[in-house]
Amino acid sequence: MEHAGSTERTRLRRLPEKASFDRAEVHRILDAGRVAHVAVVGDRSGRRPTDPGLDDPAQPYVVPVAYARDGDRVLFHGSTGSRLFRALAGGLPTCFTVTHLDGLVLARSAFESSMNYRSVMVLGRCSALTTAADKLAALEAVSEHLMPGRWADVRPPTAKELAATLVLALPLDECSAKVSTGGPTDDPADLDRPTWAGVIPIRTVLEPPVVAADLRVPAPVPGYIEDWK
Amino acid sequence: MEHAGSTERTRLRRLPEKASFDRAEVHRILDAGRVAHVAVVGDRSGRRPTDPGLDDPAQPYVVPVAYARDGDRVLFHGSTGSRLFRALAGGLPTCFTVTHLDGLVLARSAFESSMNYRSVMVLGRCSALTTAADKLAALEAVSEHLMPGRWADVRPPTAKELAATLVLALPLDECSAKVSTGGPTDDPADLDRPTWAGVIPIRTVLEPPVVAADLRVPAPVPGYIEDWK
Numbered sequence: 540m541e542h543a544g545s546t547e548r549t550r551l552r553r554l555p556e557k558a559s560f561d562r563a564e565v566h567r568i569l570d571a572g573r574v575a576h577v578a579v580v581g582d583r584s585g586r587r588p589t590d591p592g593l594d595d596p597a598q599p600y601v602v603p604v605a606y607a608r609d610g611d612r613v614l615f616h617g618s619t620g621s622r623l624f625r626a627l628a629g630g631l632p633t634c635f636t637v638t639h640l641d642g643l644v645l646a647r648s649a650f651e652s653s654m655n656y657r658s659v660m661v662l663g664r665c666s667a668l669t670t671a672a673d674k675l676a677a678l679e680a681v682s683e684h685l686m687p688g689r690w691a692d693v694r695p696p697t698a699k700e701l702a703a704t705l706v707l708a709l710p711l712d713e714c715s716a717k718v719s720t721g722g723p724t725d726d727p728a729d730l731d732r733p734t735w736a737g738v739i740p741i742r743t744v745l746e747p748p749v750v751a752a753d754l755r756v757p758a759p760v761p762g763y764i765e766d767w768k
Numbered sequence: 769m770e771h772a773g774s775t776e777r778t779r780l781r782r783l784p785e786k787a788s789f790d791r792a793e794v795h796r797i798l799d800a801g802r803v804a805h806v807a808v809v810g811d812r813s814g815r816r817p818t819d820p821g822l823d824d825p826a827q828p829y830v831v832p833v834a835y836a837r838d839g840d841r842v843l844f845h846g847s848t849g850s851r852l853f854r855a856l857a858g859g860l861p862t863c864f865t866v867t868h869l870d871g872l873v874l875a876r877s878a879f880e881s882s883m884n885y886r887s888v889m890v891l892g893r894c895s896a897l898t899t900a901a902d903k904l905a906a907l908e909a910v911s912e913h914l915m916p917g918r919w920a921d922v923r924p925p926t927a928k929e930l931a932a933t934l935v936l937a938l939p940l941d942e943c944s945a946k947v948s949t950g951g952p953t954d955d956p957a958d959l960d961r962p963t964w965a966g967v968i969p970i971r972t973v974l975e976p977p978v979v980a981a982d983l984r985v986p987a988p989v990p991g992y993i994e995d996w997k
Binding site for chain 2: 573578599601603605632633634635638640643647649650654658662682685689690692695700725733736737739740748750752755756760
C-alpha cells in the first residue's frame with residue numbers, strides 16, 4: 540500500500556482499523572467532496588480580555604471552504620479582506636478536513652450505534668499563489684471540480700477581481716483517511732436481542748436547476764449540468 | 769433580534785450581510801445537522817522536530833463528531849482513549865462548526881459563482897460531564913437527535929461503557945450563524961451575457977434501511993425510522 544504522507548501526527552491512535560494512508564483512497568475521498576473545514580489559530584488580538592495571558596493555548600477557528608484537489612495539493616480561495624485567509628496565506632499551521640456522512644448505523648446497543656463516514660485530514664501550511672496565471676488556473680480547477688463544464692460559459696475574473704482573491708494551495712504531504720463502512724458490529728451477547736439492526740444510508744443529491752429571477756437573455760439550461768452528481 | 773452571544777471574535781468582518789446572531793437561527797441550523805467539525809490545538813508532543821521552537825503557532829486538528837443541541841449547549845462524545853478528546857475535556861479553547869451545503873450558485877461571472885450554505889461557528893471551552901446520570905442523559909439526547917425513537921430499543925450503556933466514554937458539553941455562549949441563500953447576484957454589466965444563471969439545490973437524503981447481515985432474531989424495520997429525514 541502506498542502511504543500518503545503518514546506521520547506521527549496523522550497516525551491514528553484510536554480505532555486504527557479504520558485508518559488509511561493509501562494515497563488513492565485519500566484522493567477519492569477528497570474528489571468526492573465540495574466543502575472542507577479548515578482551521579487556523581487566532582492571534583492575540585482575537586483574545587478576550589478575561590482570558591489568561593501568555594500561557595493560554597491558542598484559539599482555533601474552523602470555517603467551511605469550497606475546494607478542489609489538483610494532483611498532490613488542494614486548492615481553495617478566499618477574500619484578501621479576511622483576517623483568517625490572510626493568516627492561512629501567511630503560513631500558519633492548518634488542518635483541512637473533509638467528511639462524507641454515509642449512513643446511520645443502528646446497532647443493538649447504544650454503545651455500538653454509530654455512523655458510516657469517510658474523512659480525510661490534511662495537516663500543513665498553505666502557500667498563497669502569486670502570479671495571475673497561477674491564480675487563474677487554480678480558480679478554474681476549483682470551478683471545474685464544483686461545476687464541471689461551467690468555466691467556458693462564465694466571464695473570467697478581471698485583474699481587479701483576481702487581486703481581491705487569495706488563492707491558497709495546501710500540499711497533501713501529511714494526511715490520512717478514516718473510513719467507517721458496513722453494518723453494526725455488535726457485542727455477541729447482544730445478538731439475541733429482538734431488535735432490528737442495520738444501516739440507513741445517507742446520500743447527497745443535486746436537485747433540478749432553479750433559474751435566476753433576473754435572467755434577461757433567454758438561455759437554455761446548459762447540458763453539462765445533467766452530468767453533475 | 770435576539771443576539772446569541774455575539775462577541776468581537778464571532779462578529780464577521782467579511783460579507784456582514786450574511787452574518788446572523790439570531791439565537792433561533794443558530795438553533796435551527798444546529799438542529800438540522802448531524803456532524804460538526806471540532807478543532808483543538810495540538811500539544812508540544814505532537815510537533816515535528818523540524819518545526820521552530822517556542823514561537824511556532826499551535827497546530828490545530830479538526831475532526832468530525834456527531835452531536836445534538838440541548839438547550840443552550842451542544843453535546844458530543846468520544847473515547848477516553850483519544851488524546852484529542854482528552855484535550856477538549858481539559859478545557860482547551862475549541863471551535864465547533866456545523867455547515868449545510870444547500871446549493872451551487874451559477875452566476876454569469878466566475879467571481880460571483882458561489883455556494884448557498886448555512887453555517888454555525890461556536891467558540892468556547894468544553895466541559896466533561898462527570899456523573900453517570902448526566903452522561904447517560906446526554907448520550908440519550910445525542911441518540912434521539914440522530915435516531916429519534918431508537919433509544920428505547922437499544923441496550924443502554926453499561927457502567928464500563930459509560931466509563932470509557934467522554935461526554936462533552938460546549939455552551940452556546942459565543943456563536944454566530946452565516947447564511948447564503950437565493951440566486952446569483954451578478955454585476956449589472958454581466959446581466960446581458962447569454963449565459964444561463966441560477967441555482968442547483970443540494971439536499972441530503974436518507975435511503976431505505978439495509979438490514980444487518982447478522983440479524984438472528986426476526987424483527988421488523990421499526991416504524992420510527994419512517995419519520996427520519
